[in-house]
Each structure stands twice: as structure tokens, then as C-alpha cells.
């Protein structure tokens with residue numbers, strides 16, 4: 001009995017001590033003071049974070065530190081170990097600007113962060129001489145909650161945010177095993193069009209229906225890998241682009257890491273034997289898109305599309321707004337009496353399903369400036385989904401249409417194999 005009383009006494013004392021030192025405990029009441037308390041001794045200064053975001057599996061941050069520095073890295077530190085990440089540096093006036101990566105689908109792969117609790121530091125120099133700088137939040141962005149891709153029925157929850165200790169702000173990452181919440185998914189498949197919006201059509205074959213057939217088969221196939229897959233529509237119905245349950249909202253609400261929007265192409269001109277076109281986000285690495293196109297071409301009878309407009313690699317396309325697209329958007333805004341959005345440039349991705357689902361990282365901009373269209377309430381989100389639009393083939397090519405109707409299982413296997421490789425399942 002004495003021991004029990006003594007234990008309670010110690011806990012009470014520690015509690016009083018924490019209150020006296022002004023510790024702010026936001027999350028884990030037991031661990032937080034210990035890790036921050038211990039790492040606090042290593043702090044040499046602080047610097048500012050101007051953004052922190054996720055896009056698919058990739059976490060990136062950007063910030064600025066006083067002075068001219070070259071030997072500078074980002075680290076995730078716990079009491080025993082440091083995980084080091086390279087930074088892209090840019091000299092400013094008496095400051096060094098840093099970011100984890102220039103491409104939106106590279107950077108810190110959250111799937112590879114080991115379990116545990118860590119503090120982010122900017123580390124300058126090495127060995128005994130190394131200096132550690134804490135990260136102050138100047139971004140006004142929200143804390144991030146990320147769920148890892150389902151592997152062998154297991155998931156981890158990674159929380160990234162800020163905690164105060166000893167009048168300093170620490171950027172903290174906490175990675176724990178969890179049971180995946182029922183409304184969280186790994187992948188969203190979006191069968192394009194639906195209901196009254198039939199999309200392209202040829203000889204009684206409607207794009208909306210072909211897209212749905214592919215979507216349903218792909219869902220089943222990806223679930224065979226153990227992935228949790230959400231369809232934006234499961235029947236031949238018309239669904240909204242924005243708002244609750246919409247094509248754009250579902251990837252955010254489910255915190256999906258990957259979105260594949262399924263379409264069939266069509267053109268007014270003769271497309272020969274047609275072919276596959278994968279549309280990608282701007283400022284991204286196109287390894288996955290190239291793999292999708294190649295796997296489809298190698299495993300089905302279809303070919304790479306001969307279309308050269310917006311082509312950046314075999315079967316891979318990047319369509320951005322042109323000057324005339326922007327001019328007509330500006331004119332439309334003026335005609336309808338609202339302020340034209342100036343954030344869209346010739347560097348902005350054209351297709352809304354790619355642009356609007358990645359949040360701030362992919363240049364989403366459909367906000368409340370346009371009263372005639374529903375809003376993308378997530379346009380400013382710092383967590384987004386890595387999104388691709390797959391034009392599987394041309395239905396106005398008789399050869400290609402026949403392949404699209406008869407080789408669906410081969411297409412689905414090619415896409416599934418690509419996802420398996422890319423997500424490292």
C-alpha cells in the first residue's frame with residue numbers, strides 16, 4: 001500500500017511541475033513532455049515554416065532561415081535516432097529559403113516513416129558542431145492527419161502539427177498503429193460521366209457505361225491487393241462535380257492517396273487505331289503515368305495514342321490552360337459580373353479532376369468567386385490526392401472501340417499491376 005501511495009505522490013508532483021513550467025500538452029499527455037523536454041537541450045535557434053502539405057503519400061514543407069547556409073538538412077529526430085532529408089535551397093536576402101522537393105509527388109514518403117514520435121529540426125553542419133533549429137509555424141495551415149496505405153490489413157495514423165514547450169514551438173510527427181476508420185480509403189476510382197451525361201458515344205456504345213464497367217472491375221481487382229477502394233459512382237447515375245458526395249469532394253473526405261478518373265476518348269478527326277492517353281498533374285514526376293501507359297500497351301491490343309497535342313512522353317499528356325483558355329475564363333467572369341480568378345495561369349493544370357483534388361499543391365482554385373458554380377470547399381486544403389485522368393482509348397475508332405469492349409480484363413490487370421508497383425504493395 002505504501003508503494004501505491006508513493007507512486008501517486010510522484011505522479012502528482014510531476015503534474016504540478018509540468019503546470020509550473022508552462023507545458024502545453026496538445027496530444028499525448030505522457031510522451032510529449034518527455035521527448036520535447038529532452039530534445040529541448042539541443043535547440044540552438046528557430047526558423048519559420050511557410051507551408052506544409054501532403055499530396056498522395058508525399059509530405060513536403062517549405063520555409064526560411066536567417067543567414068547564408070549550404071550544409072543544411074531537415075531531420076526527424078527522436079531521443080535515439082535521426083532521419084535525414086535533403087533540402088532544395090535558394091538564397092534570399094540574408095536568408096536561406098528551403099523546401100523538401102520541387103515536385104509535388106516526391107519528397108518525404110510518409111509510408112516509409114517508422115512508428116514513433118519525432119520532432120522536425122533544421123540541422124546545420126554535422127557531428128559535434130551541428131546546430132538544431134526548431135520550426136515555427138508561419139503557414140496558417142491545418143494540422144495533418146494521414147493514414148498509410150492498407151498493407152496486410154494494417155494501417156498507421158500519422159499526425160503532423162505543432163506543440164509548445166519551454167516557450168518554443170516544435171513541429172511534431174506522431175506515427176501510430178491504428179484501425180483504419182470506416183470512412184477512410186486508399187484509392188478513389190472515378191468512372192467519368194454517368195446518367196444523362198453520357199460522354200462520348202459511337203454506334204450505341206456510351207462512354208459513361210464503359211467507364212462504369214471499368215470502374216467496377218478495377219475496384220474488385222484493386223481490392224484483391226488488399227486495398228480499400230471507393231468509387232465516386234457505382235451505378236449509371238449523374239453525380240455532381242463539387243459539393244457533398246461529389247467527384248472532387250470524395251478524394252478529400254476519404255483521405256485517398258490516389259485517384260484514377262476513367263474516361264474513353266473521342267475526336268472529330270480520324271484517330272486511326274486510337275490509343276491510350278494518361279493525363280498528369282503539372283509539377284509532378286511522371287513515372288506512374290508512363291508505367292500505366294506502357295503496361296496497357298504491352299498487355300492489351302491497344303497502342304500509344306498518336307495525338308501529339310499536350311504530349312510529354314509516350315502515352316503521357318500534360319494539359320495546362322492556354323492564354324486563350326484564360327482569356328475566355330476572364331471574359332466569362334466579367335460577363336457574369338464576378339471577379340476573375342487570377343491564380344490560374346498557363347502553369348495551371350487544365351482538367352478539373354486533376355487540378356481540384358490535390359488542394360493548394362495542384363493549383364485548385366474553384367472558390368466562391370464564381371457564384372454560378374458550386375464551390376470546391378477544399379480548394380485551399382493542405383492535404384490532397386495524387387490524381388490522374390486515364391483516356392483508355394478512342395471510341396470513335398472502330399478498332400479501338402472493339403478492344404475497349406473485349407479486353408477489359410487485360411486493361412484492368414495492366415492498371416492493377418501499375419498501382420501495385422507504384423504503391424509498393
Ligand SMILES: [Zn+2]
Pocket residue numbers: 192193199200207263264
Ligand atoms: Zn470523358
